[in-house]
Amino acid sequence: MTTQTLVAADTGTDTVHGLLAAAVAARPDAxxxxxxxxxxxxxxxxxxxxxYADWLTAQGVGHADRILVRVGNTREFTALMFGALRRGIAFVPVNPAMKRFHLNTVVPDCDPKLVIGEGSHDTSVLRELTDRPVFELDEVRRGAEALYDAAPGAPDEEPVAPDDLGLLIYTSGSTSAPKAVVSTHAPIVFAARAIQARLDYREDDVVLVAVPVSFDYGLYQILLSVIAGAQVLLTSPDRHVRLLGTLHEHQVTVVPLVPSLGEMLLTLARRDRREAPPVRLFTNTGAALTGPVIAQLRAAFPQARVSPMFGTTECKRITVLEPDGDIARPGSVGRALDGTEVLILDDDGRLLPAGTVGEICVRGPHIMTGYWQAPEQTALRFRPDPVTGEITLHTGDYGHLDADGHLYFEGRRDDLFKRKGVRMGTLEIETAALDIEGVTAAAALAPAEGHDLTLYAVTDLTADEVLAQLTERLEAAKVPAACHLLDALPLTPNGKTDKQRLRREQK
Structure with a gap:
């Protein structure tokens, strides 16, 4: 178990729009x-x-209502989010890349008062899924423009409390049907402040947000930047081929990465002869950057440091490793946020000693409320301590702590298994595969009915060559029974390897 010193309370209110109010008071013209x-x-x-808040009020949306917003990385997203939250309206961000298969569940589940989509095709699909009003973003923008220059509209309807619902963030659905994490204002604000205390964004930073803002990793970049008084630079997937030029043009200093984005940035950097842009910090969560990718980032961006992190939507962030802390502690994803605890528990809920692998569990003010309209799933993951009653989040992820409280991630429950009498995890096998020169991406699938341990790899080597080199790195029981070569690994909209799709293609 590790406990960190409590983050000093901010002088502002514990509401999300209170963060913006503080930034406006401090740096209105920045x-x-x-x-x-x-x-x-x-x-x-x-x-x-x-x-935008006045526009929502004019549509009859009020305190405790929900709006579903399915738009990309635009300024309007930020105005809609802060506008909704300042009126006590819950904001439900949905990735434009989410397919109808999952929208069929998400839209009726959150029961929005109204829905906003990006374009006519998008809104036509959404109208088939709800009888609530559906608006195109351009229409909403025009309505807000008319109100922007008009006399002030309706005042904020009533004070927004720290325990009011702020966000419903749907998990990616990479392991099951999407479910919404209920995020009230207080834990959102606590998590954002605690992450900022560790990463120390600065008021002169330009923070690139190339990951979707509907993904909590992207969305919280907005909050972190507001706390620091920094500038957020929003870009979309169709502009990723110009990513390096964007870093140069806008003098970007902070870049949050998922592996696919990191690899694209390195590909672009290899072709570019200019001096590296002034990136001072790469952060990483969602899916881990590999050791070779981190080393290549440091070589290509010599001013930059790298800060691996680990989190889950249910509490936003679990650990943050100090910048370049991986040099001394390879594989670590950092220490618990200040004011929070990370515990490693066995299957009976007993505390395990340092160095022993168990379930990663979390306590602290950043724990969200539970899952929207899913009491059984909430009870399974958000459990009261039998002695203190304090809620403990059982993440379903496994790892261990070292003696100094640094966390090392081993994998999800489904990624840990026994084969030929040996306990192992897919992460270990993927790491070994990525150690092979010429393998640029790898994903391992645990044994399942009808299929043995299988590796998928992106490489110019043959499958037999990959397996042969794995035998030099892993004991025999851990060498996959089969290796399949792909041009690229399938990804979820959030940039993680889509193992569910690989599993379906096995059948």
């Missing part, structure tokens, strides 16, 4: 958010958020 079409200062972002 650039706050930029996208492909322009930039807003903090004062302008605040004014636009009020205009």
């Amino acid at each position: 650039p706050a958010v930029r996208d492909a079409s322009g930039v807003w200062t903090y004062a302008e972002l605040d004014a636009w958020s009020r205009a």
Whole structure:
């Protein structure tokens, strides 16, 4: 178990829009958010958020209602989010890449008062899934523009409390049907402040957000930047081929990465002869960057440090490793956030000593409320301590702590298994595969009915060559029975390897 010192309380209110109010008071004329079409200062972002709030009020949306917003990385997303939250309206962000298969569940599940989509095709699909009003983003933008220049509209309807619902964030559905994590204002704000205390974004930072803002990794970049008074630079997947040029043009200093984005950035950097842009910090969560990718990032961006992290939507962030801490502690994803605890428990809920693998469990003010309209799933993952009654989040992820409280991730329950009498995990096998020169990506599937341990690899080597080199790195029981070569690993919309799709293709 590890416990960290409590983060000092901020002088502002424990509401998300209170973070924006503090930034406006401190730096009204500083650039706050930029996208492909322009930039807003903090004062302008605040004014636009009020205009969008007034538009929502005019549509009859009020305190405790929910709106579903399925738009990409645009300034309007930020104004809609802060506008909804300042009126006590719950904001439900949904990735435009989410397929109808999952939308069939998500839209009726959150029961929104209204829905906003990106374009006509998008909204036509959404209208088939709900009888609530569905608007195109352009239509909403025009409505907000009319209110932006008008006299101030309706005041904030009533005070928003720290325990009011702020966000419903649907998990990616990579392991099951999407379910929404209920996020009230207080744990959102605590988590954002605690992460910022560890990463120390600065007011002169330009923070690239190339991961989807509907993904909590992307969304919280907005909150971290607001706390610091930094500038958020929003970009979308169709602009990723120009990613390095974007870093140069806007002098980006902070880049949150998932592996696919890191590998694309390195590919672009190899072709570019200019001096590296002034990136000072790469962060990583969602899926881990491999050791070779981290080393290549340091070589290509010599001013940059790397900060691996580990988290889950149910508490936002579990651990953050200090920048470049992986050099001394390879494989670590860091220490618990200040004011929180990480515990490693066995299957009976007993505390395990340092160095022993068990389930990663979490306590602290960043624990969200549970799952939306899913009491059985909530009871399974959010469990009260039998002695203190404090809620403990059981993540379903496995790992161990070292003697100094640094966490090492081993895998999910389904990724840990016994084969030929030997306990192992898919992460170990993937790491060994990525150690082979010429293997650029790898995913291992645990044995399942009808299939033995299987590796998927992206490489110019033959499958037999990959397996032969694995025998030099792993004991015999851990060498996969089969290796399949792919041009690229399938990815979820959030940039993680889509193992569910690989499993389906096995059948």
